[in-house]
Amino acid sequence: MPVNAANLSEERVAYLEGLVSQARAAAAVFTQYTQEDVDHIVKPMVLAGLEQAQYLARLAIEETKLGVVEDKAIKNMVATEFVYDYVKDKRTVGVIREFPERGVVEVADPIGVIFSLTPITNPTSTVLFKCIMAIKTRNAVIFSPHPSAGRCCFEAVRIMYEAAVKHGAPEGVFTCLQGHTLEDNAYLMHHKDVGLIDATGGPGAVKAAYSSGKPALGVGPGNTPVYLEKTADLNMAVVDIITSKTFDNGTICASEQTVVIDDGIYDRVLTKFAELGCHICNEDEAALLGRTVIDPKTGFMQPMAVGQKATDIARMIGLSVKPNTKLLIAPIHGVGREHPLSVEKLFPVLAVYRAQSVDEAMKVCIDVNHAGGLGHTAVVFSRNEAIIQKFGEVINAGRIIVNSPGSIGALGGVYNDMVPTFSFGCGTGGGNSTTDNVNVYNYLNIKRVARRTQAHMWFRIPNQIYFNINAVENLRHFPSRSTIIITNPAMEQIGHVDIVRRYVPAETLVHVSVIPDAEPDITIVMQGVEALNFYKADQIIALGGGSVIDAAKLMKLKYESPEADLQELAAPFLDLRKRVVQYPTNKTSNARLVAISTTSGTGSEVTPFAVMTDKQHGRKVTLADYSLSPDVAIVDPQFVMSMPKGLTADTGIDCLTHALEAGVSIFGSPYTDSNAMQAIRLVFRYLPISYEHPENEEARGMMHNAACIAAIAFSNASVGVNHALAHAFGARFGVAHGRANALMLPHVIAFNAAVPTKFMPSPNQRGYIAHKKYAMMADLLGLGGKTVEEKVQNLIAATEHLLDQLAVPRSIAEMGISREDFERAIPDLVKTAFDDPSWRSNPRMPLLSELTELFWSAYRGRGAAKTADAAQKKTVDEWLCV
C-alpha cells in the first residue's frame, strides 16, 4: 500500500518544513563558496571521521546487532580516507573541466537539498561517505537513516556536521531525522525543495525514491555470482572469497553469493575452503540451511540471519560446526525458487555449484545474476583473458570484479582503481539511473558552456584549369598510352572531336565513344566502363556539355572502383564531412579525367557533382564528392562559339544563378564570395553581348570563364532554393534547366532579401546577411541605391532587365502553361522542391507555403516581385542584426 504523507500531523509537517527550510537556506548560502573554501572544510571532516571510526563502528554494532566491529571500523576508514584520496584533487566548484579544442567548458553547480536514505547494513560508513560528498559538492543533506540504525547515524552526522561548520560550512547543511516514519520519508521525497533523493537502502526505499517523481540515485539488490575457472590461482581465489564473504559478516551487498566452480577443480577448491576454516555442508545440511535462512514464503533471506556470524547461524538452525567456522558452504544444483540458497544472502553462507563446462558455468552465473542481482556486481577468477572478457560481456553488472574479493573490490580503491563508494548504481537492470559507483559527480549538475565554433571549411578546385582561346593545345602536355574521348554526336559532327584529337600526343592510342546528349543512366555509364576496360585507358577526355562530363565522371568512378554502388553513393546528406556513405578510395585502375566544356553554364568541368537518371525509379539522382572532380579542366571558348542564342541565354542564366546562390549561401566564404562576385560581374557585362553578337570572341571567352568561376564558387558553397524550384518545375514541365532557373530568379532574390519567416542555422555567419550580400552585388555592378533595400531592388530590376534582353519569358504563364495545369501540379512541385537538397544551403529556410508562393510568383511573372511583404513596411536593417 502506498505510504500517504497526508496522514502527518500539522506539528510534524511544521517540523519537516523547518528542516527543509534550514537545508534550503544552507544550500543557497553554500552556492557562494569557492573550491578552496570547500576543500578547507572537507579535510577536517575526514580527519574527524577517521578519529571516530572505531567509536562509530561500536555504536553501529550495539544498535543494529549486525556485522563485525573491526570490519565496520575499516569501512568507516575507507569511507573517509579512501574517499578523500579520490576527491581531494577533484574540482567540484565552478569550472571543473575544459575542452579548449571543442570550445566547451564544464561548470559544476550544486543540486541544493538532497534527501538521503542510509541503510542498516553499512550505516555510519554510508553517512560519512555522503557527508564528504555533499560538502565537496556544496549540497545540503537531510538524512533519513534506517530506523534500526538511527542513533549511530545521528552520531555520525553530528560528528561530520560539527567538523564542517567549525571550518566554515553553512549552518543547517546537515540534518538527521529521528524517530521518523515512512510518512515522513514520503513527505520529504515529494517536497518541492528537495532536488535529489539518494536512496541507499532496501528495495522498498529505492522504489519509493524512484516513484516520487524526483531525480533519484538508488542501489539495486545484489546477488553476486562468482565464476571460479580452472586456470585461476586457487589459493588466492579461496582466500579472497573468504575475506570478502566474511567481511562485516557478509553485509555488503556486493559480497559473493554463489560460486560456480569448474568440475576439474571443484573438489580441490572445497578442500581448500575446508582447510581455511569453512564448513562444507552435506546435502542434508544444505537443505536445512535452505529451509531456515531463506523464507520459504517470500524466497528472500531471513532478517534474523543478516549480518550474523557463521557459528551463530549454525547454532540458530541446529547445525553442528567447529568453533570459529568462518563460512557455511552449501552445494546447490540449480538456480531459482527450488534452490533457495541461490538468492542473496547477506550473511556468511555461500552457495557453490559444480559446472561441467565453461558454457554451463557462464549460464549458471547468468541465472544467479538474473535471480535478484541484475546490474549489481559479479566476480570472475581466471587467468584466461578470453574468459574474463566473455564473462564481462554476458553478465549484467555495473561492477565485474576480476581476481579480487567482490565486496571490497566493488567498494573501489582497495583492490582496483574503481571510484571508492558506498552506493552501487545498478543501472536499468537494478531499476537505477546509473551503473556508477556513486560519487561526487552524481551530486552535481554539470553544465556545459559551449562556445560558438566555426565549422572547418574548404575551397577545392581541380589541380589544373586551362582557359582562353586554344587552351585545348595543353592536351599535348598530358602523356597517355590509351585515351578515350567521351562525347555526343553533335561534337563529332561539327568537328570538335577532330580538334581535340589534333592535340593529343601522337603516341597515344585514341578511341572515341559517342553517347546520347542526355543525362546518363547506368547503362550508358557501364558501356563506357566496358570501353575503358577494353582499351585499358589511362586518360578520359570528356568533350561536351554537363551531361557528357557527368557521364565521364561516373565512368571514371566505376572504372577505378568497380565495387562502387552508384545508387548508394547518391544517398542524401546534409554535411559533406559527416555523410554516411563514403566514396571508395581503393582503386583498381587509374585514369586522368580531362573535361572540356562546350557550353557556358553548368561548369561541370570543375564541379564535384554528377547527375544521373535512375530509370528504375523514374528520377534523377545527384552524386557529389570531390573525388568526382575532373583532374584537368579546359575552358576554351572556341568550343562555344557556335552555341545557338537560346542555349547561350539559358546556360548563361544558369551560370548567373550559380553565382547568385553561392554568393548568399550559408556555406559561403571569402574564397567563394570572390569567385561568385566576379562571375556575376562577368555575366552582367558579357552575357548580353554573347547573346546579341555570338561571334564576339571576347564576350564568349568571358562567359566561358564566368561559368567556370561560378562553378568553382558553388562547388564549395553549394546553391539554393532557386535550384530546388527549378529542378521541380523543369522536370514536371520539360523546361530546360537554365530557363527554369531564369523564371524563378528575381522572385528568389526578393524572397531571400526579406526577413525570413524561419532562419537557417548557419554557424559560420554572424546574423542574417543575405540582403547585404545582394546589396554588395548591386554595388559591384554599379547599380546605385542608398539603402540596402534600394540596392536589392536595383539588383532585382537589373536581373529582370537582363532576362528581358535575353528574351526569357516573363512568366510561367507566358510559356503557355495553363493556370489549371499549374494549379494541379503545385502540390507535387512543392513536395519535390522541398525534398530537393539544393535549398539546404539557402540563407532562408523555405516553408512549404513559401515554396507555393514562390511558384505562384514565377507563374504571375516578373514585376510582381517585392523585397518584402506589402504589409511589412520595416526595412530589413530595422529587423536584422547588422
Added chain:
Amino acid sequence: MTMTTVPAYLEIDADQVSESLQRVCEKLTASHDDVCLDFANVRRIGPDSLKVMEKLAGLAEEKAVKASLRGVNVNVYRVLKLARLTSRFSFLS
C-alpha cells in the same frame, strides 16, 4: 493625499551583515518609512543573515513599506533567489 517620502538609506556593513540587517529591522519596527539597503560592500551572506532578511521582508510587508536593495552582487542575488526572497524586495542598480 499621498506624500512622497525619501527612503531611509542604510549601508550594510560587509563584516557584520547580520547585525546591520538586525538594526534595519529595529528601525523598521519604529517607523513607517521606506528603506533602501546598500549591499554594495557585501560579497557573501550567511544563513543567519538570510534569517534576518526573511524577518525584514515580513516586517516591510506588515507595515506596507517598500524595502529596496541596492548594489547586490550576482552571488548574493542568487542566494536570495534560491531562498525565495527576491520577490519580497525591490532591487536597484
